[in-house]
Amino acid sequence: MALIELDEVSRTFVIRTKAGRLRRERREVRAVDRLSFTVGAGECVGYIGPNGAGKSTTVKMLTGILVPSSGRLRVAGVDPARERSRLARRIGVVFGQRTTLWWDLPLRDSYELARRLYRIEPRRFAANLDRCVELLQLGELLDTPVRQLSLGQRMRGDLAAALLHDPEVLYLDEPTIGLDVVSKVRVREFLREVNAAGTTVLLTTHDLTDIEQLCGRVMVIDHGRVVYDGSLPGLHALGGSERTLVVDLVREGAPIEVTGARVVRVEGARQWLAFPAARSAAPIVAAVAERYPLVDLSVREPVIEDVIARMYQGAVIG
């Protein structure tokens, strides 16, 4: 069953700019351009694209904040713009850069407000809160005012707030932005559990590791249109994008030689090895670790803009 359905959805903005002392120019920006796609119940879909591609505009239309200029849009069978409050009970939204929590109140009070706002039945509320507190390790934070929380703690608090009313669909906009490695891991683990329990997830991010670890399907949007819909390895394979293994050796040495990767940069005891992003890093990491004395290793994902640029090149060449 499709939970999210867009059929030829467009959204234009009119921008008026000054052109001379008195004259104003009127320009139309088509942020979303005859966009069609469906997302099935239980899917976790990565929604990625360069800056200004139309991602936020899509998500705003899916929540009912923005009205489409044309086309048909349904979320859980509801027209978001027409029945925004009815839809609000069925969706959860988390924006990494903003919080829905009350700044001066303890976390617990924001949750209590959500309970009243969504009229969540008390037993269900208690069970959901317990589950979120356990999975997100919020126990010790419940009585802390939100303004005193770290970014990672606040994000975990926001995730719980978005899920207390058991939404069928969860929209996430950059949920790991600015978080340290440990917090990122915790947030991703939680999202995996939420999705495994049946919640449909639409995830907007600039961090390809989020997509790699959570989404079986990725949609790339550019200039308001879907330009790729498939798996992440498939996207990498299209343009031949590469990941980088950063290796800190115990001491400086000759460039590392392992099958499947090539050294692209050397700086003192640090070496950078590029390898196809569609392939697993595991055999390369194992080969390097076996043959070279190491201090540290890390894998860097390519940036989304590069992957998309390469995808276009691949599509032209291929």
Ligand SMILES: Nc1ncnc2c1ncn2[C@@H]1O[C@H](COP(=O)(O)OP(=O)(O)OP(=O)(O)O)[C@@H](O)[C@H]1O
């Ligand atoms: N309220 C608005 N008024 C005018 N133009 C807008 C408005 N909102 C978005 N746009 C324009 O629509 C286009 C798509 O913007 P949108 O914010 O949806 O992109 P995005 O993919 O979310 O980008 P980012 O990754 O930078 O958040 C951009 O050209 C943007 O300038």
